[in-house]
Amino acid sequence: MIAFKINDEYLDLESGTSIEIKLVNPLFNNDFEQGMLTYDFNVKATPKNLLLLAFAGHLSLRTSAVQALPCQMWLNNQLWRVGKLQVLERTEKNYRVNFQSDAGALDELAEDRLREIDLGSVQMNNSVKALYPVDKVAQFPVRNTGFYKEPPVLYSGTMNNFLNGFNEAPKVPFPYLVHVLHQLMAAYGWTVKGQWLEEEATRRRVIFNTVAVDNGEVVVNRHVPDLTAGEFLKAIRKRYGLGLVFRTKSKELELVRLQDALKSTSYQDWTWRVQRGYTWAPNKTDGFTLREELDSEDDLQKELTEDYGTLVFGNGKEVVETGVGSTTMETLPWGAVVPGVSQLGGSYEEPSKFSFRVLSYRGLVDNAPAAENETWDDLQDALQEWYTWKGQTELIQRTVNLHVSHLLELDPLWKIFVRSEEGTVKAFWSEIDITVSLKDGIRPAKVKFLKIMQ
Numbered sequence: 116m117i118a119f120k121i122n123d124e125y126l127d128l129e130s131g132t133s134i135e136i137k138l139v140n141p142l143f144n145n146d147f148e149q150g151m152l153t154y155d156f157n158v159k160a161t162p163k164n165l166l167l168l169a170f171a172g173h174l175s176l177r178t179s180a181v182q183a184l185p186c187q188m189w190l191n192n193q194l195w196r197v198g199k200l201q202v203l204e205r206t207e208k209n210y211r212v213n214f215q216s217d218a219g220a221l222d223e224l225a226e227d228r229l230r231e232i233d234l235g236s237v238q239m240n241n242s243v244k245a246l247y248p249v250d251k252v253a254q255f256p257v258r259n260t261g262f263y264k265e266p267p268v269l270y271s272g273t274m275n276n277f278l279n280g281f282n283e284a285p286k287v288p289f290p291y292l293v294h295v296l297h298q299l300m301a302a303y304g305w306t307v308k309g310q311w312l313e314e315e316a317t318r319r320r321v322i323f324n325t326v327a328v329d330n331g332e333v334v335v336n337r338h339v340p341d342l343t344a345g346e347f348l349k350a351i352r353k354r355y356g357l358g359l360v361f362r363t364k365s366k367e368l369e370l371v372r373l374q375d376a377l378k379s380t381s382y383q384d385w386t387w388r389v390q391r392g393y394t395w396a397p398n399k400t401d402g403f404t405l406r407e408e409l410d411s412e413d414d415l416q417k418e419l420t421e422d423y424g425t426l427v428f429g430n431g432k433e434v435v436e437t438g439v440g441s442t443t444m445e446t447l448p449w450g451a452v453v454p455g456v457s458q459l460g461g462s463y464e465e466p467s468k469f470s471f472r473v474l475s476y477r478g479l480v481d482n483a484p485a486a487e488n489e490t491w492d493d494l495q496d497a498l499q500e501w502y503t504w505k506g507q508t509e510l511i512q513r514t515v516n517l518h519v520s521h522l523l524e525l526d527p528l529w530k531i532f533v534r535s536e537e538g539t540v541k542a543f544w545s546e547i548d549i550t551v552s553l554k555d556g557i558r559p560a561k562v563k564f565l566k567i568m569q
Contacts, residue, residue, distance in 0.1 A: 117551045119200060119214065120187040121167045126158055131554055138547040140527045141218065142358040142376060143565065145435060146349060150217020150361060151196055157209040164210065172205030183222070188214055190551070191519045197363035217361040221303060224345035232344060234298040234335035239288050241281040241330065243484050246476070247291035247318045252333055253476040254281060254288055255484040256453045258445040261414060262325065262460035273447065274325070274460070277483045285327035285460055289486075290335050292320040292473060296351070298335065299344055300368050309370035311357060316475070316493075321486070323442060323472040325460040337463055340471040342438075350438035350471055353405070356498045360527050371528065373501040377567075382532040382541065388521075389533050390514040390559065398509055402429025403502050405491070407440035410470040414457040415443050426491040428502040439471045441488040454486055504568065511542065511564045517549065517557060531564060541567040 117134055119126045135154040158164055171182040182202035188195045198216030205211075215222070237251040244250040260272040262285055269283075276283045293312055300307045311317055324338045340347070352359055358371040407424030409416045424440055425431075445455025454474055461467025474486045475493075513533075525547075533540045542564035549560035 116191060116553050116556055118189040120189060121184055121200065124163070124167055125189075126167055127161045127164050128158060128553060131552075132156065132158075133550055133552040133554075135548070135550050138525065138549070140543065140545050141360055142371070142373060142527050142543065143545055145353050150219060151198070152216070152219055153214045155203060155211050155213045157211055160205065160208055160210055168200075168202055168210060168212075171202040171210070186214060188216065190522060193519075193523055194364060195523055197366075216363050218359070220361065220363045221305075223303070224348065225343060227344045229299070229339045229342050229344055229347050230336050232299060232302050232336060234290075234295060234302070234339070236332050236334045237288075239286075239328065239330060239333045243479060244476070246315070246478065247293050250291070251294045251335075252288040252290050252338075253321045253484075253486070254286070255476060255486045256447070256451070257287070257323075257442070257486075258447060258453050258455040259325065259457060259460065261457035262327075264459065273453070274327070275484075286329070287325060287327050287460070288333045288338060289321035289323060289474065289476070290333075290338050291318070292322055292351075293318060295322060295335065295339060299347070305366045305368055307368045307370065309357075309372075310375070311355065311370050311372050317355075319475045319477070320473050320489070321476050323454070323456075323469070323474050325456070325458060325467045325469050327460055327462055334463070337466065340469060342471060346438060347471070350408070353435055353437040354439045354473075355494065356501050358527065372497065374497055376528055376543075377500055377504055379528065379530060382530045384532045385515060386532070386534045388515050388517065389535065390516065391535075392514070393537070394512045396510040398507060400429075400506050401432035402427065402506060403433050403435055404428075404431035405435045405437055405498070407491075408436070408438050408470050408472075409440055410456075410458065410472060412458045412468045412470070413442070415455060419443075424491075426495060426498070428499070429506050439473060441472050441474060441490065444488055451481070451483065451485070454488055507568050509566045509568075510545070511540065511566055513562055513564065514559050515562045517547075517560050519557065522549075522557070530567065540564070543567065 134156055138151050141150055169182055183199045186200035187197050196216035198214055198220040201213050203211045244253045254275050256277050257274045259274050274285050274287045275281060296307050322339055326338050356373045358373055360369040360371055405426040442454040442456050444452050446452050459467055473489050475489050477485045531542050531544055545563040545565045547560050547562050550558040
């Protein structure tokens with residue numbers, strides 16, 4: 116019924132083994148959940164298990180670090196999940212282990228820093244850049260009178276000054292956000308997909324930074340904020356209203372527009388699977404406030420009021436710190452309006468400090484490359500429907516008799532349809548707690564649903 120495979124060999128499990136499993140829908144949490152995990156369980160310290168678990172805890176070893184082993188979970192002889200088996204403890208006769216999949220299969224995201232991951236390099240010249248994917252970085256004027264501690268006499272106060280065709284220092288490349296996403300996941304052997312990536316507005320987004328280069332090679336990880344990979348992904352999720360679905364069998368990260376999930380008309384009918392009775396809880400939220408990340412190194416942003424960069428839904432009681440922001444706009448002496456900052460710049464030899472901020476590259480405007488800051492006005496429509504629903508939905512918990520096929524095919528995007536004496540309910544599944552036993556098979560699951568209001 117259930118099995119775990121390491122290096123093409125199955126772990127020895129006793130006939131009475133029962134595995135308690137929690138499935139968490141990644142659409143409903145701004146932070147990473149493991150997505151799918153098992154609670155701790157024991158396996159015998161058989162010779163075969165000792166070998167597969169790399170002799171973890173064996174007294175003959177000089178050192179024995181905590182083990183996290185690549186592992187597959189199989190259900191009814193079919194591959195269900197790919198993840199990691201954590202070895203937590205060893206006694207004389209048993210190992211205590213658990214299994215994590217989905218986002219938990221990439222726990223490195225919580226530790227690895229974006230600037231230390233190989234994001235590749237691209238060549239930069241003085242030409243006007245095209246949108247991604249034709250070009251991987253953009254270049255345009257940004258007003259920054261604070262770039263130098265002691266500015267050269269001829270410094271115009273503008274990074275990427277185009278009056279001389281990008282021939283004046285400092286020259287600062289801005290990596291396209293989508294390019295960095297693809298490079299980041301490729302570093303782990305994963306791909307990224309989703310309609311949001313193909314939108315023109317997304318392909319215009321670049322990562323602001325203050326690190327100058329000469330013409331030539333641009334090392335991309337020198338031009339990204341000092342965040343962990345996980346912080347970077349979570350910031351994108353919160354700002355743009357996305358769900359991050361980690362599909363471990365195909366090693367794909369799918370970025371789902373949450374407003375699209377709400378609009379889907381595809382339902383799974385679980386009417387004949389639910390048992391009688393349910394529990395219900397009201398919605399206790401009282402509105403949401405989304406807040407941009409301001410850059411403490413930027414003197415212009417130090418002057419902003421407390422409510423700058425906030426988007427409020429309802430009464431705004433729950434604050435969502437997005438971890439990403441944008442710049443203000445400044446007017447150049449000849450009238451052009453460009454992104455504006457006042458903060459110290461840097462180089463590869465002496466990197467500068469900057470937070471995660473995004474700008475929108477507009478291409479040629481009045482015969483010069485240009486960009487705009489990104490405001491909540493640009494994003495509100497994509498977020499409004501989702502946060503309205505979050506402020507209205509109700510929690511329902513029911514016991515459901517799930518079949519092997521339900522678990523194998525279960526998708527975060529599923530909407531569930533249930534008819535009963537109490538009424539017809541349409542809902543997303545939020546959490547599933549289920550036990551799979553080698554002896555008894557799949558036991559009834561406790562499922563939490565989030566109601567889709569009619």
